Amino acid sequence: MTPLQPATVHRPRTVERIVHGQPTSDGAGVKLLRLLTHDLQQRLDPFLMLDNFASDDPDDYIAGFPDHPHRGFETVTYMITGRMRHRDSAGHEGLLQNGGVQWMTAGRGLVHSELPEQEEGAMEGFQLWLNLPAKDKMCTPWYRDIQSGDIPGFTLAADAAHHGDRPGVQVRVIAGSSHGVHGAVQRDGTAPLYLDLTLPPGARFSQPLPDGHNAFVVVYRESVNVGDTAVAHRKMAILRNDAGSDGITLSASATLAAPARVLLIAGQPLHEPIAQYGPFVMNTREQLMQAVDDFQNGRLV
Ligand code: CO
Numbered sequence: 280m281t282p283l284q285p286a287t288v289h290r291p292r293t294v295e296r297i298v299h300g301q302p303t304s305d306g307a308g309v310k311l312l313r314l315l316t317h318d319l320q321q322r323l324d325p326f327l328m329l330d331n332f333a334s335d336d337p338d339d340y341i342a343g344f345p346d347h348p349h350r351g352f353e354t355v356t357y358m359i360t361g362r363m364r365h366r367d368s369a370g371h372e373g374l375l376q377n378g379g380v381q382w383m384t385a386g387r388g389l390v391h392s393e394l395p396e397q398e399e400g401a402m403e404g405f406q407l408w409l410n411l412p413a414k415d416k417m418c419t420p421w422y423r424d425i426q427s428g429d430i431p432g433f434t435l436a437a438d439a440a441h442h443g444d445r446p447g448v449q450v451r452v453i454a455g456s457s458h459g460v461h462g463a464v465q466r467d468g469t470a471p472l473y474l475d476l477t478l479p480p481g482a483r484f485s486q487p488l489p490d491g492h493n494a495f496v497v498v499y500r501e502s503v504n505v506g507d508t509a510v511a512h513r514k515m516a517i518l519r520n521d522a523g524s525d526g527i528t529l530s531a532s533a534t535l536a537a538p539a540r541v542l543l544i545a546g547q548p549l550h551e552p553i554a555q556y557g558p559f560v561m562n563t564r565e566q567l568m569q570a571v572d573d574f575q576n577g578r579l580v
Contacts, residue, residue: 283433284459288485288526292494294508298515300331306344306393310334314497314515315407317555322517323493324548325469327352327408327560331499331513333359335401343394348579349385350570351416351560353409353466355473356381356393357453357542359499361402367391368580371422378427380453382464384411386418388559388570388579405497405542412468413551413562425453425463433460435484448484449477455545457486470547477540478503481533486543487526494518494527494545501539504530510541 300314315329334340343363356363362376368390375381383391395402411418435447435458452462455472462473470492476484488494496505497515505527510516518527531539552562559570573579 291528292518295519307342310339325410333403350388355407358404362396373424383422451475472545474543478531480535483530
């Protein structure tokens with residue numbers, strides 16, 4: 280294994296805004312917390328949506344997401360706990376389970392279902408929508424199931440994280456790269472970074488980020504600090520794009536009862552028009568009308 284590259288951040292970004300999210304339901308009544316809502320699409324370009332599902336009541340998730348179409352973007356589903364079966368109109372099928380990621384590029388379109396494969400217990404995860412550049416919106420659909428063991432990751436040595444003899448920060452690199460470790464997925468146009476971080480009490484983690492990339496963190500266990508700002512459980516913090524900033528530094532209070540777990544997501548904005556109608560995200564209204572027509576006439580297969 281190649282040695283980890285140290286990450287030095289001299290001018291860390293600060294928090295612009297804490298987002299509480301909107302409780303909602305989607306699919307066949309799955310209860311969700313929508314953290315990245317429609318009104319944040321321009322601000323967080325190239326990201327279009329982020330939903331968090333987290334429940335130990337099967338009534339909240341059991342009906343799942345029956346057949347529905349997508350066109351023009353990518354969906355990244357990260358299953359923290361539970362199992363979800365997906366099938367699509369091109370004949371692909373896969374099972375997403377604990378710690379696994381499904382990366383789907385809808386491109387010109389497909390119809391798929393996402394259905395829980397469990398009738399009891401906890402189900403927890405995230406679905407992120409990542410836009411495609413205009414030139415790629417009608418590409419051939421593609422998807423990949425990445426099992427938990429195939430997600431690249433590393434643990435920072437205790438001394439590197441400046442927190443004495445506590446175990447180090449664990450990093451799972453779903454997309455992009457961190458400390459020289461390349462993630463499971465790379466994308467040219469949007470250059471997404473998608474990290475799942477586990478910070479033991481007292482730990483600290485730095486990640487360089489280009490100042491023009493839009494970035495946010497989502498806390499799903501305990502809480503973390505970004506500079507002087509505390510980010511609580513199930514909140515999203517949007518990071519300022521301060522000119523000349525060179526990254527982010529996250530820290531976990533030494534008084535936490537358990538390790539904090541946080542998603543750090545960043546990407547290069549596309550600066551292209553965003554036109555959305557439900558599960559279709561294109562650049563113009565005409566393209567949306569075409570998508571609806573193609574769906575209604577069975578051409579999204
Ligand atoms: Co879907």
